[in-house]
Amino acid sequence: MHFANPVAVSAGFDKNAAAIAGARRLGSGFVEIGGVTPRAQIGNPKPRLFRLAPDRAAINRMGFNNEGSDAVLARVQAAQNGSTPLGVNLAANSDSTDPANDFIALVEKFAPAADFLTIDVSCPNSANGQVFLDPGALADLLTRLNATREASSGAPVMFAKLAPDLEDSHLSELLDVMLAAKIDAITLCNTTTARPDSLQSNNAGERGGLSGAPLFEMATEMLRKVYARTNGTVPLIGVGGVMSGADAYTKIRAGASLVQLYTGLVYEGPGLIQTIKHDIAERLTRDGFSNLSEAVGLEHRS
Numbered sequence: 571m572h573f574a575n576p577v578a579v580s581a582g583f584d585k586n587a588a589a590i591a592g593a594r595r596l597g598s599g600f601v602e603i604g605g606v607t608p609r610a611q612i613g614n615p616k617p618r619l620f621r622l623a624p625d626r627a628a629i630n631r632m633g634f635n636n637e638g639s640d641a642v643l644a645r646v647q648a649a650q651n652g653s654t655p656l657g658v659n660l661a662a663n664s665d666s667t668d669p670a671n672d673f674i675a676l677v678e679k680f681a682p683a684a685d686f687l688t689i690d691v692s693c694p695n696s697a698n699g700q701v702f703l704d705p706g707a708l709a710d711l712l713t714r715l716n717a718t719r720e721a722s723s724g725a726p727v728m729f730a731k732l733a734p735d736l737e738d739s740h741l742s743e744l745l746d747v748m749l750a751a752k753i754d755a756i757t758l759c760n761t762t763t764a765r766p767d768s769l770q771s772n773n774a775g776e777r778g779g780l781s782g783a784p785l786f787e788m789a790t791e792m793l794r795k796v797y798a799r800t801n802g803t804v805p806l807i808g809v810g811g812v813m814s815g816a817d818a819y820t821k822i823r824a825g826a827s828l829v830q831l832y833t834g835l836v837y838e839g840p841g842l843i844q845t846i847k848h849d850i851a852e853r854l855t856r857d858g859f860s861n862l863s864e865a866v867g868l869e870h871r872s
Contacts, residue, residue, distance in 0.1 A: 571655045571685060571727060573828065575599035576850070576862055577818065577843050580809050580830035581659035581688060581731075585636045587645035594654055597843045600828065603646065604659030605690050606680075608672050610638030611663055614695060618778070621836065622771035626813060627782030628833045629773060630761065631695040634661045639679050646683045657686035659731070662698040669698040670711050674718050681722035689715065692733035692760040694779045700733065705743040712751035731757040734788050734810065735764060738795070745799055755805040757830075758793045761785065782833035786811025790824050794869075797825025802867050813838060815849020822850070823868040 578598040584590065587603040594601060613635025620629045636642065642658070650656055660676040662669030673689060680687055691708060693699030702708045712730075719728060730753050732744065748756065761779025769784060789810025797806060808826030812818050813834040821829050834842050850862070859865050 571600075573599040573655060575847050576822070576826075576828045577846050578602060578828070578830050579835070579843070580832045581605055581690070582630075582632070583832050583835075585634075587642045587649065590645070590649040590656065596840055597847060598654070600655040600657065602657040602659055602686075602688060602830070603642070604636070604688075605634050605661035605693070606636055606639055606642045606658055606676065607634055607661050607663045608639050608666075608675050609663050610641070611635060611665075620773040620776045620778070622769065622773050622782070624770040625768070625774070625782065625784055626833075626837050627769070627771070627780060627784050628836060629776045629778045629780050631776075631778030633664060633695050634693065634699070639676060643679055643683060646680065650683065655685040657688055657729070658684045659688040659690050661690045661693060661696065662701075664697045666698055669701055670707075670714060672698075673711060674714055677715050677718045678722060681719050681726050682724035684724070684726050686727040686729055686754070687719075688729040688731050688757060690731045690760070692731050694733065694735075694761065694763050703733065703736070703740075703744065705747050708744060709747045709751070712747065712753065716751060727754040729753070729755040729757050729807065732759050732792075734759040734762045734785070734792050736792075741792070741795065742799065745796065749800065749804070753804065755807060755827075756796060757807040757809060758796055758826075759789050759810055762788060764788070781810070782837075783811050783813055786813070786817060790821060793821060793826060794824045797867050798870060802870070812846070813842075815846045815853065818846045819850055819853045819865075822862065822865050825867045825870065827863070827866050
């Protein structure tokens with residue numbers, strides 16, 4: 571796939587593929603919608619989204635609220651323009667008794683329509699959101715999904731999205747599984763259930779996934795570990811706490827080929843993507859690079 575630029579809004583922002591055109595007009599180099607479940611679901615009870623203004627952060631426990639795969643598929647098909655890569659973040663229904671079959675059904679449905687599919691196995695806010703963080707269960711799932719996408723007419727690129735709350739040994743096991751399954755890219759990472767001592771907001775104790783500035787160091791350190799562990803052989807998408815061009819460039823130097831953001835838009839506004847793109851270009855020029863790929867993983871070579 572070819573990307574005009576490396577910056578995009580992350581999954582979770584446009585759950586129902588209702589704002590694809592708007593995301594493109596923000597300047598995104600690619601678009602990822604969802605998470606999408608096979609059947610529509612209302613998500614967790616409200617309130618379920620909290621702003622932590624003093625910390626430039628947010629906590630959410632949305633629970634994959636979305637209109638379901640049929641409604642989303644029609645919008646994805648209508649929005650494909652053949653130029654800006656368009657991906658779909660996939661998730662199992664919270665009440666599903668067979669979440670693996672949920673993913674299989676979603677891959678069958680979206681493979682012909684999307685440029686890439688993200689298998690989200692790391693959401694902390696859904697009953698089935700993290701069942702595939704078990705290495706054995708993940709290996710079985712990816713084997714079945716590979717067979718499903720190979721049998722489809724689209725056979726799109728497949729990403730996997732991990733959580734930041736993993737011990738090194740657990741992370742290593744999951745990476746072994748992903749490498750064996752020849753996963754095409756890894757998104758690092760989802761929100762965290764950890765609560766840094768630095769949090770000042772009165773909402774810091776709310777249950778859910780923490781995003782924004784306090785997640786940046788944790789997510790970037792995980793990115794570094796995965797890049798080193800995979801020797802840069804698997805493209806990585808850096809997510810978590812990107813609030814500026816400097817943040818995005820740090821992710822790139824740590825090993826990210828692409829970056830995504832969401833909470834940053836809350837505090838910096840919709841012009842943030844354009845600002846980050848200009849900042850990255852200036853930093854590439856400053857460091858003597860003619861192409862962004864030359865800076866990917868730079869700190870591992872320094």
